[in-house]
Structure formats: C-alpha cells, structure tokens
Amino acid sequence: MSALDKKTLRREALARRAEVHLTRGPEASFLLAKQVQSIVPTGSVVAGYWAIGTELDLGPTMAALAARGDTLALPVNGEKGTPLVFRKWAPGEKLDRGLMGTSHPAEGSPEVTPRVILLPLVAFAAKGGRLGYGAGFYDRTLKALRAAGSLEAWGVAFDEQEEPNLPTDAADQVMTGVITDRRIIRVAG
Numbered sequence: 001m002s003a004l005d006k007k008t009l010r011r012e013a014l015a016r017r018a019e020v021h022l023t024r025g026p027e028a029s030f031l032l033a034k035q036v037q038s039i040v041p042t043g044s045v046v047a048g049y050w051a052i053g054t055e056l057d058l059g060p061t062m063a064a065l066a067a068r069g070d071t072l073a074l075p076v077n078g079e080k081g082t083p084l085v086f087r088k089w090a091p092g093e094k095l096d097r098g099l100m101g102t103s104h105p106a107e108g109s110p111e112v113t114p115r116v117i118l119l120p121l122v123a124f125a126a127k128g129g130r131l132g133y134g135a136g137f138y139d140r141t142l143k144a145l146r147a148a149g150s151l152e153a154w155g156v157a158f159d160e161q162e163e164p165n166l167p168t169d170a171a172d173q174v175m176t177g178v179i180t181d182r183r184i185i186r187v188a189g
Helices: 003-039 059-067 137-148
Strands: 045-047 071-076 085-088 095-097 103-105 116-119 152-157 177-180 184-186
Touching (some): 003 059, 003 152, 003 177, 003 184, 059 071, 071 103
Parallel strands (some): 045 071, 045 116, 116 152, 152 177
Antiparallel strands (some): 095 103
C-alpha cells in the first residue's frame, strides 16, 4: 500500500474513532479498565499513555493499576527516528508538555523498563497489526525492548477501530494483542 493510501486510511480511521469517542468515550474508558486488569499480571511495570484528542482515555485504567500496586510509566518522545523512553509516573503527578502534543512525567522522574505497554492506535487488525500516526516511535521502541527481554505490547482501542485490510510493512511490530472496551484479542504466536 502506498503512503498516500495509508494517509487516506488514517484519515478515515481517525474520523471513525472521533465519532465513537463522542458517543461512548467515557463509558468505554471504564470498561477498558476492567479488561486490562484481567490480563495484566499484578505487580507489573506498565507503560500507558496520556490520551490526545479522541484516543481512548487510559485514566481509569492507570488509576486502577496504581491502586493494586503496579508501577506505572508514560512515554517520552525524543527526536524523530529515536525510540521512546519511559518515565515512572503515578496518577496526580505533574506532567510536562512533550513533542507532538503529548504529555509526559517531569524531567528527573526515573526511567523504567516496562514489561507491559498499552499502545494508542488509529486502527488495528485482529492479527496484531497497528496503524499509528506514522512517525514509527512505537515500532522502534518495541523492537528495542523485545531485543532486550520479555515484553507484552497491547493495543488499546474502541472496538470500531478494527480494520480487517490493514496494510503492514517490514518495520511494523506485531502487537501481543488488542484490548478494546468490548473484547480482548490475543494474537496467536
């Protein structure tokens, strides 16, 4: 698939996500928290994200994971072409503004290596493919973390973000699975 086709697919998927976000975003966020807790082992180091725009809000999920004693982290974007780093964070702690509209833990927060990453996405395929925003930060990050040890990478999405004909290329990292507000899709492998 050409870059132009991916751009069109991304635009259509973002519009679909925005519509779902308006109709059931808050409810979906609370349902997602239950789904995540059912598959993430207690005591894990879990990296989430601070939602931008119409991304599924992980606030309730992160609060529930913190309450049961998990260590939480949020990503910090570096320069284009570099992997993400993860800084320790707890609900209620101050966040700084990052690149590309992100929010991340303040400078000086300790870096951690997550065992589980909850990934934002634009669209997903049930076989583990993920369409992001196109910068490749998560693909580079997953590749590096997997080379260094065990990692589960779960896409987080509204159920309606599934795209059966999602294109992939050699640089794309397959997810462990996808957690939606309605189901858990584990990728065989």
